[in-house]
Amino acid sequence: MTVMSYLGAIGAAQREAMDADERVIIIGEDVEANVYGTTGGGKSRSDKGDFLQRYGRNRIRNTPISEEGIVGAAAGAAMTGLRPIVDLSYSSFLYMAMDQFVNQVAKNRYMFGGQASMPVVFRSAMFYGLNTGAHHSDRPYPMFMNVPGLKIIAPATPADAKGLLRSAVDSDDPILSFEACLLWSTKEDVDENEFWIPLGVARTARVGTDVTVVAISSSVPEAVAAAEELAKEGVSVEVIDPRTLVPLDRGAILRSVAKTGRLVVAEPAHRTCGAAAEISALVAEEIFDSLKAPIIRVTAPDMQIPFSPSLEKQMYPTKATIAAAIRRVVDLPALQPVAAAV
Amino acid sequence: MAELARDTLREMQLRMLRIRAFDERASKMVKRGHIPGTVHTSIGQEAQVVGATMALGSGDYMSGNHRSHGHPIGKGSPLGPLMAELVGKATGVCKGKGGSLHLADFAVGSLGESGIVGSSIPIANGAALSSKVLNNGKVALAFFGDGAANQGVLYESMNMAGVWELPMIFLCENNQYALSTPAHTVTSGIISERAAGFGMPGIRVEEGQDVLAVYDAVSAAVARARAGDGPTLVEVMTYRYNEHSEGLRLGTDYRNADEREAWLKKDPIMLFRHYLASQGFSDDELDGLQATALAEVDAAVAFSDASPYPDLSVAFDDLYSDKESAA
Numbered sequence: 274m275t276v277m278s279y280l281g282a283i284g285a286a287q288r289e290a291m292d293a294d295e296r297v298i299i300i301g302e303d304v305e306a307n308v309y310g311t312t313g314g315g316k317s318r319s320d321k322g323d324f325l326q327r328y329g330r331n332r333i334r335n336t337p338i339s340e341e342g343i344v345g346a347a348a349g350a351a352m353t354g355l356r357p358i359v360d361l362s363y364s365s366f367l368y369m370a371m372d373q374f375v376n377q378v379a380k381n382r383y384m385f386g387g388q389a390s391m392p393v394v395f396r397s398a399m400f401y402g403l404n405t406g407a408h409h410s411d412r413p414y415p416m417f418m419n420v421p422g423l424k425i426i427a428p429a430t431p432a433d434a435k436g437l438l439r440s441a442v443d444s445d446d447p448i449l450s451f452e453a454c455l456l457w458s459t460k461e462d463v464d465e466n467e468f469w470i471p472l473g474v475a476r477t478a479r480v481g482t483d484v485t486v487v488a489i490s491s492s493v494p495e496a497v498a499a500a501e502e503l504a505k506e507g508v509s510v511e512v513i514d515p516r517t518l519v520p521l522d523r524g525a526i527l528r529s530v531a532k533t534g535r536l537v538v539a540e541p542a543h544r545t546c547g548a549a550a551e552i553s554a555l556v557a558e559e560i561f562d563s564l565k566a567p568i569i570r571v572t573a574p575d576m577q578i579p580f581s582p583s584l585e586k587q588m589y590p591t592k593a594t595i596a597a598a599i600r601r602v603v604d605l606p607a608l609q610p611v612a613a614a615v
Numbered sequence: 616m617a618e619l620a621r622d623t624l625r626e627m628q629l630r631m632l633r634i635r636a637f638d639e640r641a642s643k644m645v646k647r648g649h650i651p652g653t654v655h656t657s658i659g660q661e662a663q664v665v666g667a668t669m670a671l672g673s674g675d676y677m678s679g680n681h682r683s684h685g686h687p688i689g690k691g692s693p694l695g696p697l698m699a700e701l702v703g704k705a706t707g708v709c710k711g712k713g714g715s716l717h718l719a720d721f722a723v724g725s726l727g728e729s730g731i732v733g734s735s736i737p738i739a740n741g742a743a744l745s746s747k748v749l750n751n752g753k754v755a756l757a758f759f760g761d762g763a764a765n766q767g768v769l770y771e772s773m774n775m776a777g778v779w780e781l782p783m784i785f786l787c788e789n790n791q792y793a794l795s796t797p798a799h800t801v802t803s804g805i806i807s808e809r810a811a812g813f814g815m816p817g818i819r820v821e822e823g824q825d826v827l828a829v830y831d832a833v834s835a836a837v838a839r840a841r842a843g844d845g846p847t848l849v850e851v852m853t854y855r856y857n858e859h860s861e862g863l864r865l866g867t868d869y870r871n872a873d874e875r876e877a878w879l880k881k882d883p884i885m886l887f888r889h890y891l892a893s894q895g896f897s898d899d900e901l902d903g904l905q906a907t908a909l910a911e912v913d914a915a916v917a918f919s920d921a922s923p924y925p926d927l928s929v930a931f932d933d934l935y936s937d938k939e940s941a942a
Contacts, residue, residue, distance in 0.1 A: 349678070355744070376731050
């Protein structure tokens with residue numbers, strides 16, 4: 274085991290994947306210079322990128338700023354023998370390539386009757402919570418969950434980032450990886466040897482018996498912190514991190530809620546048609562009789578993200594807003610009014 | 616012009632006849648309700664399609680567009696599974712899940728036709744990137760029309776192909792109308808001249824109804840690509856005889872009747888038949904090619920007729936590489 278940051282773990286997974294299979298290539302804006310710290314030799318973003326020296330420009334290529342062209346080319350390359358990893362930097366840039374994602378990447382295997390294999394990974398960073406204004410702050414994974422044919426991962430820890438990315442690269446399906454910048458500097462012990470975390474398997478971040486909190490991406494550490502706080506008041510909270518949003522580990526969610534009878538879902542995306550809405554509907558449809566309290570979603574409001582730090586920090590689930598939701602489902606009195614984000 | 620073997624010349628005419636016969640039959644079948652939805656025929660554009668597809672090798676890649684039947688036929692795809700696909704049968708080349716707009720036959724390098732104008736251009740570009748990275752000597756060609764020539768993704772793709780020196784051919788099928796809109800009313804300048812901005816050759820084939828003219832131009836682009844010298848934009852001037860799509864009933868007011876008559880006089884199959892006759896092909900032999908094409912289409916329709924519709928379970932296959940991931 275060695276201590277890795279979230280970004281370092283992604284870099285390690287990319288290095289392993291490039292070493293393991295010559296068909297793996299990395300393309301994207303600024304990948305050669307290791308601007309985001311995932312194409313370098315070290316564990317720190319400031320280390321010089323050495324992928325270019327190791328793999329050559331044939332396998333790691335800076336692209337022009339042409340998202341539609343990049344995503345389409347990656348799809349075409351995947352259909353003809355390569356296994357591209359595409360670094361799209363900010364997740365808001367995915368919109369520039371929406372036609373390619375929806376009409377080509379997601380549909381080609383199906384619409385061509387299974388002739389097309391689509392082994393390609395599209396990585397992007399959700400740059401929210403960093404006071405960059407509305408264009409860089411999006412958490413757009415739910416709108417892609419609405420597109421059958423895509424698989425979606427949203428790792429919340431360094432180990433998950435490493436293991437899920439290896440599985441994503443090995444998959445013959447198109448994978449969108451949404452990586453929260455708020456998690457970039459998170460560190461933990463990670464196996465420096467190769468390992469794979471299967472897609473579609475949730476992680477139980479904390480075991481509990483009274484309330485299930487299903488949390489996504491940067492809401493996972495907030496949910497764990499809320500659970501630890503409630504433990505002091507005798508409330509036992511289980512935190513489930515789906516890790517993969519498509520396919521979703523329905524079984525893990527249903528088993529946990531069947532056990533606890535209470536569900537809070539926390540995610541940084543917008544409220545309407547979010548992952549939390551889908552998970553809530555799943556539980557209501559499948560195990561309504563197990564519920565002892567209404568389901569509560571803790572999400573960002575259906576509002577754009579304001580720039581001012583004093584405003585932006587109130588837009589996403591926090592330890593406090595998640596804890597408040599947990600108190601409601603177990604009928605504990607609220608500590609104090611909690612503004613927004615509930 | 617390169618000297619072509621008689622077998623190659625014969626095959627060119629046969630493939631053009633196949634496309635014409637296939638699309639004439641498909642047009643009738645749409646109007647009789649035997650093909651659901653609609654189709655976009657390549658009738659009138661056979662020289663452009665066959666000249667380009669036969670300039671490619673059998674292992675080379677191509678992507679196409681909504682005017683979609685000619686490309687796989689030109690690349691050598693058998694007609695039965697194509698016709699069955701148009702009808703929605705289980706034996707269709709896409710198992711009945713693609714339809715006319717989404718024919719694809721990976722066995723002949725056909726990476727798929729696209730219902731979104733311009734959308735499949737970067738797919739071929741990616742295939743060219745594969746060829747370059749894997750160094751396998753294959754080239755890729757993207758078919759697109761004058762309408763798609765105004766989509767941004769074309770220029771993103773040309774820029775990438777240029778700067779990466781990809782083995783790529785951008786093949787603009789300029790049939791001069793985007794549905795009802797004359798190309799010159801929405802297109803600034805000459806499409807082929809846009810290549811200069813990307814540092815690649817841009818060639819306009821004015822005699823796009825002459826299959827040999829198209830073949831020569833595309834062959835030069837293919838040779839350039841295969842030699843590692845990068846991409847080429849080839850614009851072929853051509854004309855579709857039918858409506859934008861069958862059964863559209865738009866009429867032809869947007870097109871000058873004299874214009875259509877003038878193009879009919881340059882019919883690619885007729886022109887090439889005259890050429891073949893001048894090269895010593897007998898009338899019997901040329902009539903025989905036509906009979907062969909018609910018989911193949913008859914057989915394709917019979918194959919489709921005899922095929923079952925897909926079982927409902929097929930609708931839930933092929934979303935992912937594994938069935939379990941589908942909801």
